Amino acid sequence: MVFKIKNISCIGAGFVGGPTMSVMASKCNDLFFHVVDINDERIDAWNNEDLSRLPIFEPGLKEIIENTRNKNLLFTTNIKAAIESADIIFISVNTPTKTRGIGAGKSSDLKWVEACARQVAEFSKGHTIIVEKSTLPVRTAEVIQKILNSATSDLENAKKSFSVLSNPEFLAEGTAIRDLENPDRVLIGGEDKSAMLLLSQIYENWVPKEKILFTNIWSSELAKLTSNAFLAQRVSSINSISAICEVTGANVREVSRAIGKDSRIGSKFLDSGPGFGGSCFKKDILNLVYLAEYFGLKEVAKFWEEVVNINNWHQKRIAQIVVQKLFGTISSKKIIILGFAFKANTNDTRESAAIRICKDLIYEGAELIIHDPKVSMLQIEKDLQIKQFSSGKNENIDYLNNNIGNWQFSNNLNIFDDAHAVLVLTEWEEYKYIEWDKVAKRMVKPAWIFDARSIVNIDLVKKSGLNLWSLGDGSQQGTKDEI
Numbered sequence: 138m139v140f141k142i143k144n145i146s147c148i149g150a151g152f153v154g155g156p157t158m159s160v161m162a163s164k165c166n167d168l169f170f171h172v173v174d175i176n177d178e179r180i181d182a183w184n185n186e187d188l189s190r191l192p193i194f195e196p197g198l199k200e201i202i203e204n205t206r207n208k209n210l211l212f213t214t215n216i217k218a219a220i221e222s223a224d225i226i227f228i229s230v231n232t233p234t235k236t237r238g239i240g241a242g243k244s245s246d247l248k249w250v251e252a253c254a255r256q257v258a259e260f261s262k263g264h265t266i267i268v269e270k271s272t273l274p275v276r277t278a279e280v281i282q283k284i285l286n287s288a289t290s291d292l293e294n295a296k297k298s299f300s301v302l303s304n305p306e307f308l309a310e311g312t313a314i315r316d317l318e319n320p321d322r323v324l325i326g327g328e329d330k331s332a333m334l335l336l337s338q339i340y341e342n343w344v345p346k347e348k349i350l351f352t353n354i355w356s357s358e359l360a361k362l363t364s365n366a367f368l369a370q371r372v373s374s375i376n377s378i379s380a381i382c383e384v385t386g387a388n389v390r391e392v393s394r395a396i397g398k399d400s401r402i403g404s405k406f407l408d409s410g411p412g413f414g415g416s417c418f419k420k421d422i423l424n425l426v427y428l429a430e431y432f433g434l435k436e437v438a439k440f441w442e443e444v445v446n447i448n449n450w451h452q453k454r455i456a457q458i459v460v461q462k463l464f465g466t467i468s469s470k471k472i473i474i475l476g477f478a479f480k481a482n483t484n485d486t487r488e489s490a491a492i493r494i495c496k497d498l499i500y501e502g503a504e505l506i507i508h509d510p511k512v513s514m515l516q517i518e519k520d521l522q523i524k525q526f527s528s529g530k531n532e533n534i535d536y537l538n539n540n541i542g543n544w545q546f547s548n549n550l551n552i553f554d555d556a557h558a559v560l561v562l563t564e565w566e567e568y569k570y571i572e573w574d575k576v577a578k579r580m581v582k583p584a585w586i587f588d589a590r591s592i593v594n595i596d597l598v599k600k601s602g603l604n605l606w607s608l609g610d611g612s613q614q615g616t617k618d619e620i
């Protein structure tokens with residue numbers, strides 16, 4: 138019997154599951170897509186009539202949802218029905234770093250993936266192709282297969298069968314729709330050739346065939362971890378160079394431009410910033426570190442762990458520079474934070490450098506005004522685990538009974554009055570056009586602009602009489618001896 142694909146389900150309606158299925162639905166009109174989640178609020182948000190209130194902000198997403206939702210794309214919490222009807226099931230659930238037990242702090246917590254496999258084993262009917270879309274440790278497919286096999290061992294379930302494939306996702310947040318519509322490659326790893334071809338045929342609706350790569354399942358799982366590790370390694374490399382630039386008088390943008398012209402190095406992913414954030418880089422590198430340690434490859438583990446260590450050091454370094462430039466104390470000084478998302482064009486704050494930097498500044502006693510065009514006050518409160526200052530008195534007292542600093546949220550940029558400093562942490566487009574001459578008049582002198590994304594107009598800032606610290610720009614700062 139020829140196995141034909143008609144119904145596709147995706148377990149997990151998050152940053153990956155939602156946009157990925159939306160784009161697939163828009164490209165494959167003859168297929169029907171269910172996106173399921175255990176989180177009712179998230180599903181309600183995906184079904185919100187008001188498209189500006191989708192749970193995820195991604196340029197181009199709401200237009201796609203408008204054209205597909207409730208046509209061939211359904212967001213639902215009915216997991217049983219979604220699994221029963223599916224020919225293909227994408228597993229797109231969260232795989233965070235384990236916080237306790239064996240491998241805590243490094244290996245991935247696979248409890249959500251295991252729960253999915255058990256649900257699929259229970260509810261599926263006939264033959265089902267299971268696709269790992271989540272980023273997983275190498276050999277997870279084996280675990281999934283074992284759980285599924287146990288479902289076919291009793292007589293009642295004997296009619297069930299499964300093929301497990303790996304099809305990691307390479308989209309980046311903020312450009313998710315563009316990445317999904319025009320991927321550099323689609324990777325399909327597996328053993329079952331016919332299942333691999335069926336999955337490939339879905340992508341061929343919009344992806345040129347030569348961009349679809351077939352590998353064995355373990356190579357596919359490892360390629361995803363490696364890809365993120367290489368990208369993060371570039372960011373840590375250039376951030377480490379930014380520190381050298383600052384003390385030698387070199388400029389990291391010029392260094393990036395110069396090395397990026399070498400076609401072997403390439404120009405992308407060489408922007409020095411406040412340290413990489415996002416839900417995946419750190420988690421995936423630590424996963425690789427755990428894998429290497431598990432197989433006794435200590436030097437390999439140390440090599441990759443250093444990419445994360447440099448990132449942590451770099452984030453701390455930025456807060457320290459702010460304190461140092463403001464005469465060694467920021468107690469009760471008003472500092473404006475521009476941007477809280479881990480990068481522009483997303484409302485995601487997971488692992489954002491802003492979290493650590495803001496916490497450090499608050500603990501030094503600063504009064505922060507945090508602005509972000511897409512992140513909510515509640516999200517920031519959750520991330521900082523420090524309540525927003527609102528009652529007229531500072532309730533954030535530490536265990537020594539010392540007042541620590543505080544923070545307030547603003548969704549407009551009318552916030553510069555009496556500020557001692559501005560710190561740019563996310564490269565939102567609107568920050569490029571700030572009129573620094575007007576801002577300067579409202580700030581306390583000597584006032585500082587700290588630009589950790591190198592986006593402000595240097596000439597305008599300087600003409601306004603403001604002091605400027607631009608990340609990795611030693612030409613602004615003189616050599617270490619002069620300082």
Ligand code: NAD
Nearest residue numbers: 149150151152153174175176229230231232249271272306
């Ligand atoms: P997410 O946390 O935004 O979404 C995961 C969703 O899965 C959540 O809504 C959660 O409620 C749901 N879920 C968990 N267990 C479930 C179950 N048993 N049944 C139904 N729903 C369940 O995570 P994400 O950012 O979409 O990432 C998902 C995976 O994709 C991770 O492995 C991640 O590493 C990988 N990835 C993420 C990105 C990215 O840009 N965020 C890119 C590529 C790959």
Ligand code: UGA
Nearest residue numbers: 306307308309310372406407408410413414415417479480
């Ligand atoms: C990253 C990868 O780019 C995706 O291919 C991958 O699918 C995804 O992780 C994942 O597996 O989750 P993402 O984290 O969304 O995507 O965003 P990136 O554009 O990679 O940025 C990550 C972090 O690095 C951000 O904080 C960003 O500001 C920082 N970065 C990036 C720099 O500081 N400099 C750069 O030149 C590039």
